Amino acid sequence: MNAVASSQPLLRYAYYPGCVAQGACRELYDSTEQITRHLGIELVELESASCCGSGTFKEESEQLEDAVNARNLALAEALGLPMLTHCSTCQGVLGRVNEKLKAAKTNNPEYFHHIETLCQKGGCESRYQGSGDVRHLLWMLVSDYGLERLQQQVKRPLRGLRCAAFYGCYLLRTHDIARFDSARDPRSMETLFEGLGATPVWYRGRTQCCGWPISSYAPEQSFTMAGRHLLEALEAGADCLVTPCPLCHLNLDSRQPEVEAVIGRKLGIPILHLPQLVGLALGIPAEKLGLNRHVVQVETVLQKVYQ
The missing domain is CATH 3.40.50.11810 (Rossmann fold)
Known part of the structure; x- marks a missing residue:
């Protein structure tokens, strides 16, 4: 998504924009693109990712929420990059599923492999491994880029x-x-x-x-x-x-x-x-x-x- 615009050490993320920022709040998508480009942060957009469900999928089936979001997480893992989102709802859902499945990999391997199989049936070419991380834009700016470094760009x-x-x-x-x-x-x-x-x-x-x-x-x-x-x-x-x-x-x-x-x-x-x-x-x-x-x-x- 972004061209590199800084000589400082590059930060790269698998970018999960979510649904609302690509529709009703397009200005969120545009402003995220503008500031990350300005700061020299590279976003690799996950164009084949699906909606996280915003917490509603689990009302019908937790398995559905886990499988859909394991697929989203696997797309980021395949790039070897942490996932970045500017939607706190997406961050909450994806982060919760990621932590749940990471724990299941050790404590409930049968369920972990079941979700892994569902991902494959859903057309995901990459296998979910539970190795990734999910970051919100706020956490990225504060912790990864750093407030002092950001202040220098003001x-x-x-x-x-x-x-x-x-x-x-x-x-x-x-x-x-x-x-x-x-x-x-x-x-x-x-x-x-x-x-x-x-x-x-x-x-x-x-x-x-x-x-x-x-x-x-x-x-x-x-x-x-x-x-x-x-x-x-x-x-x-x-x-x-x-x-x-x-x-x-x-x-x-x-x-x-x-x-x-x-x-x-x-x-x-x-x-x-x-x-x-x-x-x-x-x-x-x-x-x-x-x-x-x-x-x-x-x-x-x-x-x-x-x-």
């Missing part, structure tokens, strides 16, 4: 911009969260904001559910949840929310007018994808980051960035 410090992190659910409940952050009191996004020159805003709802999982059958409850978080962030003085999850982005940005109707309050707070915020600090033009695609307009953010 061309337009985000001084004066007050950013509220919205971690959401999956990112803080993944199999390997302890390797990177605290599930109960995470700090990685706020530390990243500071490295980019922005001011972090702290509020209670930053680690809670956005309401997306229930939006299809309980929209009023979903939008009430989202509205509560958005109001808390506004009252804490946030100029924008920044999220590492495209599903959170859909509920907080694209459905914000519906949220406003349910809670009876005007909000108008911009919601940025994580790589969009990083891209602004790197000096990448806003249009290349897809900031014109949002339902809630981002002019107030850009005014502070470009002042």
Whole structure:
């Protein structure tokens, strides 16, 4: 996907963009491409990968979820690269399945080989071995690329911009969260904001559910949840929310007018994808980051960035 654009040591990943970033949140796909290219990070896109199921496959069959995602993981293993995704839901599902099957390889080899066989029947040319790793874009920037190194690439410090992190659910409940952050009191996004020159805003709802999982059958409850978080962030003085999850982005940005109707309050707070915020600090033009695609307009953010 990316051409090498840096003389620094190269980072390479098997890139799993997920479904939403290639459809409803195309700006997430575009902004990830922009920042990784700028930083000299090579992404080898897994074009034949399938949807992870976003946690719904296991409601019908855990075996189905395991087999589908073992195939996805095998595609990355065949490249000898760690898997990278910018979707915390995908990261949660793929990471959970990977850890489950790694344990089964030793503790339940019959089940492991059964899933392995199903992968082969599903047309996977590569055999799942349980040797790979799954990384979210946030963890990659913080741990692999490194905050100090990222800070050196900042061309337009985000001084004066007050950013509220919205971690959401999956990112803080993944199999390997302890390797990177605290599930109960995470700090990685706020530390990243500071490295980019922005001011972090702290509020209670930053680690809670956005309401997306229930939006299809309980929209009023979903939008009430989202509205509560958005109001808390506004009252804490946030100029924008920044999220590492495209599903959170859909509920907080694209459905914000519906949220406003349910809670009876005007909000108008911009919601940025994580790589969009990083891209602004790197000096990448806003249009290349897809900031014109949002339902809630981002002019107030850009005014502070470009002042």
